[in-house]
Amino acid sequence: MIKNRIKDVRFVPYGTLSSGDIYEQTTVVLREIADEFDLIGKKIGYEASFETIAPPMNSAEPTIPAQRTAAMIKAVFQGPDLLDATGILNALRAIKSPYDIAQLQIVHEIAESGLAVFVDMLKRGVREIDISSAVEAEIARYGFGYKGMQHVRAWAQLMTGKRSSQAYSPFPASSVKEVQQGDMAVLELAVVADGYWADLTRTRAVGSATNEQLNAYRAIMEAQGKIRPLLREENTGAAVDAAGRQIIAGAGYASGFIHLTGHGLGFKYHEPVPMLHPESCDVLQAGMVTSVEPGIYRAGEWGIRVEENVVITKDEPLYLSTFSTDLI
Incomplete structure (x- = not known):
């Protein structure tokens, strides 16, 4: 979406018979990122305090990350408690x-x-x-x-x-x-x-x-x-x-x-x-x-x-x- 800012995009297969469980597939991609950038055990921030979301392309069924997603992120990176980076993300999006x-x-x-x-x-x-x-x-x-x-x-x-x-x-x-x-x-x-x-x-x-x-x-x-x-x-x-x-x-x-x-x-x-x-x-x-x-x-x-x-x-x-x- 923000083409001139995005340096690296990873895709997770979804919706076909060969895709498998979406959480398992996402975990695979997150582990690749964790290993590639040496993030195991480091502080990890994510958007934990959103109250509203912009509808995705399939606006009839928005996907909202919740407890299972947070648990998956924490399990992959094996660090301390996840940090709420909502304020940082909002400031970045503002410009x-x-x-x-x-x-x-x-x-x-x-x-x-x-x-x-x-x-x-x-x-x-x-x-x-x-x-x-x-x-x-x-x-x-x-x-x-x-x-x-x-x-x-x-x-x-x-x-x-x-x-x-x-x-x-x-x-x-x-x-x-x-x-x-x-x-x-x-x-x-x-x-x-x-x-x-x-x-x-x-x-x-x-x-x-x-x-x-x-x-x-x-x-x-x-x-x-x-x-x-x-x-x-x-x-x-x-x-x-x-x-x-x-x-x-x-x-x-x-x-x-x-x-x-x-x-x-x-x-x-x-x-x-x-x-x-x-x-x-x-x-x-x-x-x-x-x-x-x-x-x-x-x-x-x-x-x-x-x-x-x-x-x-x-x-x-x-x-x-x-x-x-x-x-x-």
Whole structure:
């Protein structure tokens, strides 16, 4: 996946009659590595503290290493207790290489094909689920083979009308609700192409918007503008979050901005570094990729969010999507 970083890849046979037990085959490969690099008895770290994983190519059945895998690693290397290297791995993943960034640009180009379908189909009387499924289908149709991509999948989650006020929830989902005139429609879109992820949100008004909704939207876009010049090296996640949050609070919507401003992404839908959060001590570095997603929600009424994905560079930030953020 990270072609310019990988120096040595070992494969384990799986799924055929001649493959044998997957743990036995993996043990053979690990023993080869242990002998080759003189690792017997040495300290061995592995990712022990993950709580979520990025779906593999067979996303219907993710494989999650657990106790049996840890026992296998410990038995092979015969060292002291295994060390949790999750923090080190997260820090390494946070800095994307030029190759990684080029791949991320491709997945965002694919994602934009789905956003175009969302805008085109968003009309009164059309069901949320019909729009979101069409978005996912278009991304698969457009994405497979696009600039060499071989595995493409999307998760489109559309919430309209009163449901949009819950679009910040951890598990938003499209429904059979029909779109109505005057609805706010929030589309949360995750796209993965050959292991690289986009995470974009666009909000559109169906037909018209109230003055309050327009004011909230303007505050969100002003917050996006205030944040943009701060997306550079040495600034902290807390400083970036504060800049956008100040704009939204000044517009009278402090209580409506109830989530963080952004999170890392790229190798996963959500990565822990960097976090744009009021308490974040993360320092931005060139190569980091973060979402920027200020939002405002009126409980039981409506929600509005605009989410961009941005690469931190030594100079100006690189926005990975140029798709319209217009509300109407």
